[in-house]
Amino acid sequence: MSGNELVLTGQTVVVIGASSGIGLETARQVRAAGGQVVMVARDAERLARAAVDIQPRDTATLDATDPDRLQRFFDDLPYSVDHVLSTAGGPLYAPLAELDVAETGRHFGERLAMTLGIAKYSRGRVRDGGTLLFIGGTGGRRPHIGGSVTGAMTAALPALTANLALELAPIRVNLIAAGFVDTPLSASLLGDRIEARREELRSSLPIRRVVGPQDVAALAVHIMLNEALTGATYDIDGGQQLLPQ
Numbered sequence: 001m002s003g004n005e006l007v008l009t010g011q012t013v014v015v016i017g018a019s020s021g022i023g024l025e026t027a028r029q030v031r032a033a034g035g036q037v038v039m040v041a042r043d044a045e046r047l048a049r050a051a052v053d054i055q056p057r058d059t060a061t062l063d064a065t066d067p068d069r070l071q072r073f074f075d076d077l078p079y080s081v082d083h084v085l086s087t088a089g090g091p092l093y094a095p096l097a098e099l100d101v102a103e104t105g106r107h108f109g110e111r112l113a114m115t116l117g118i119a120k121y122s123r124g125r126v127r128d129g130g131t132l133l134f135i136g137g138t139g140g141r142r143p144h145i146g147g148s149v150t151g152a153m154t155a156a157l158p159a160l161t162a163n164l165a166l167e168l169a170p171i172r173v174n175l176i177a178a179g180f181v182d183t184p185l186s187a188s189l190l191g192d193r194i195e196a197r198r199e200e201l202r203s204s205l206p207i208r209r210v211v212g213p214q215d216v217a218a219l220a221v222h223i224m225l226n227e228a229l230t231g232a233t234y235d236i237d238g239g240q241q242l243l244p245q
Contacts, residue, residue, distance in 0.1 A: 007225055008035030012057060012079070015039055016064050016118070017087035019046040021183035022135060025213035026085055026220050027054050033221060038081065040064070040073070064088040065110040067117045074121040082130040083224045084122050088114060090185060091137065091150045104149055111153060112160070119164050123171065129227050131172040133220055134161065138177045138237050142245060158233040165231030172230035174223050179237025182210045206239035 013030045017023035019041035027037045027050075036057040041047040044061040051059050062069045064086065089111045092104065119132055126132065140147055140154030157175055165173040180186060180201060187194045201210045219236050223229050235241070 006034030008033040008082075008221070010034075011082040011224075012036040012038065013224065014081050014084040014122070015087075016085065017041060017135075018054075018056075019043060019050045021087065021185055022178075022181065022213045022216045022220075023085070023087040024050050024054075026087075026217040027056065029214070029217045029221050031055070035082075038077075064118065065114050067113065070114070070117045071121045074125050077125050080127055081122075081125050082127055083133065084118060084126060084131075085133045085135075085220055086115070086118055087135045091139070091153075091189075093146045093150060095146045096148065099149070108149060108153065112156065115157070115160060116164075119168060119173065123168055126171050128170040129172065131174060131224055131230070132164070132168070133173075133223055134175050135216070136175050136177045136233070138179045138235055138241055141241070161233060162231045169230070172227070174229055174231070175233045176216060176219060176223070177233050177235045177237075178216055179211060179235075179240040181216055182212050201238070201240070204243055206242060209238070211236065211238045 008030055013035055015023050015027045015037055018027050018037070018039035027039055030037050031054055037054060038058045038060065039047060039051055039054060039056040040060045040062060042061065042063050047059055047061060060073055062073055064070055092107050115134060122132065134157065136157040137154055140151035143151060161173050161175040180197070182198065190197055198210050202208060216236055219234060223234065
C-alpha cells in the first residue's frame with residue numbers, strides 16, 4: 001500500500017494489543033491509509049510510548065482477558081467503529097510432563113473466553129460490514145512434543161471464527177493464521193536463539209526472507225477493506241508450511 005492510498009479515510013479501527021509487534025504495525029498502517037485508531041494494551045507505559053508516533057483517536061489500558069473490563073471498554077465507547085483487530089494472547093509450549101494442568105486450563109479458557117468476549121461486547125459498536133479480526137497461528141498444525149495446548153488452540157480458532165461469522169452477520173469475522181513473525185514476542189520466546197532462527201528461515205522459506213509485522217498488518221488492512229470476506233482463516237507464513245519437517 002502506497003502512502004497516498006487513503007482507503008480507510010473516515011473509518012475507525014480498535015486495535016487490541018497495539019503497543020508492539022503486529023498490533024502496533026497495524027495501527028501504523030491504518031493511520032497511513034487515512035483511518036483513525038483506538039489503541040488498546042495492558043501496559044500503560046508501553047502504550048503511551050507507542051501512541052506518540054501513531055497519534056490515535058483514543059487509547060485504553062486494559063487486560064482483554066478480564067471480561068468485566070472488556071465489556072466496560074466497549075460499552076463506554078462514545079462512537080461506533082468500523083473494525084476491531086485483536087492480537088492478544090500468546091502460545092503455550094510445554095511437554096506434557098512439565099505442564100501445570102491448572103495453568104493450562106486458565107490459558108486455554110481465557111483465550112477462548114477473550115475471543116468470545118470481544119465478539120459479544122463489540123457487536124453493538126461495530127458497523128454492519130465491518131470486521132472483527134483475530135490473530136492466530138499455523139505452528140500448532142504439525143504435531144510435535146510440547147505442542148499439545150497450542151495445537152488445540154490452533155484447531156479451535158478457525159471453528160470459532162466461522163461460527164461467529166454466522167452469529168454476528170452482517171459484521172464480518174475473520175482469522176489471520178501467522179507462521180513465525182519477527183516480533184518482540186518471538187524474540188522473547190527464543191532468547192539468544194532468535195538470530196539463528198531468522199537465518200534458518202531466510203535460507204529455507206520460499207520467499208527467502210523472514211515474515212515481519214508489516215506483512216501481517218498489510219493483510220489485516222486488506223481484510224478490513226474487502227467486504228466479501230468473512231468466516232475464513234488466512235494463512236501468512238512465507239511458505240513455512242510447505243517445508244518438510
